[in-house]
Amino acid sequence: MELENKDICSKCGGLCCKQTGCYYSADDLKVVSSKSVKDLLDKGYTCISSDVFLMREDPILLSLRSRNKNASKIDLVSYSRYCTALSPTGCIYSLENRPSGGKYLIPNKDGDCDYYKVTLIDIIESWEPYQQMLRSVCESVSGIPFDELIRIQAQDYFEYIYQHQMYDHNNLTEYRILFPEENDRALKKVFGISKSDSLEARMAKMF
Numbered sequence: 001m002e003l004e005n006k007d008i009c010s011k012c013g014g015l016c017c018k019q020t021g022c023y024y025s026a027d028d029l030k031v032v033s034s035k036s037v038k039d040l041l042d043k044g045y046t047c048i049s050s051d052v053f054l055m056r057e058d059p060i061l062l063s064l065r066s067r068n069k070n071a072s073k074i075d076l077v078s079y080s081r082y083c084t085a086l087s088p089t090g091c092i093y094s095l096e097n098r099p100s101g102g103k104y105l106i107p108n109k110d111g112d113c114d115y116y117k118v119t120l121i122d123i124i125e126s127w128e129p130y131q132q133m134l135r136s137v138c139e140s141v142s143g144i145p146f147d148e149l150i151r152i153q154a155q156d157y158f159e160y161i162y163q164h165q166m167y168d169h170n171n172l173t174e175y176r177i178l179f180p181e182e183n184d185r186a187l188k189k190v191f192g193i194s195k196s197d198s199l200e201a202r203m204a205k206m207f
């Protein structure tokens, strides 16, 4: 199995990397600690990210991901953007040093690229034992309590999604369930929609 095929990826132009930066597995770091995470964030190409799994007791699962353009070190509620590590000649990392989410994605000339040996969920769930540490890093880097920080970022996310009419964004449904007040505030700010508006009135303002 060939993990890297520069011919296929250069013809594709890095579609996966233009959608969002790929995920690190916890196994990608020699030592997983708040210091090693902060050191990696300081290099400028990595962020702390979150995913929503509504069936989990705590639906927010934090992990490390390659940082997207114009995103900050803490990019919890992220709309998809272009990976900062994508250069005109491809990924700046050698295969050996690439985050697992990019390393184990097998290029396919028909665009049907898929993971080898691991799944994306395996990679994200490798961070399960480090949730408290990652939350502490979020707080010390941002200076804001975690619950407040994620709500601020959720509202920014909703406003961006509505301003750009990205209604098919992957995580929009989950985020609406998790952050209903922030969603309502963004609907009011962007479209002037209030809770008492009928479905027809909402649709007319949004489309």
Ligand code: SF4
Binding pocket: 008, 009, 010, 012, 013, 014, 015, 016, 017, 105, 106, 107, 108, 109, 111, 113
């Ligand atoms: S892995 Fe697939 S989607 Fe990503 S750049 Fe290569 S061919 Fe394109």
Ligand code: SF4
Binding pocket: 016, 017, 020, 021, 022, 066, 083, 084, 085, 086, 087, 090, 091, 092, 093, 098, 099, 101, 102, 103
């Ligand atoms: S780190 Fe490399 S492989 Fe991963 S998304 Fe960025 S450019 Fe692509």
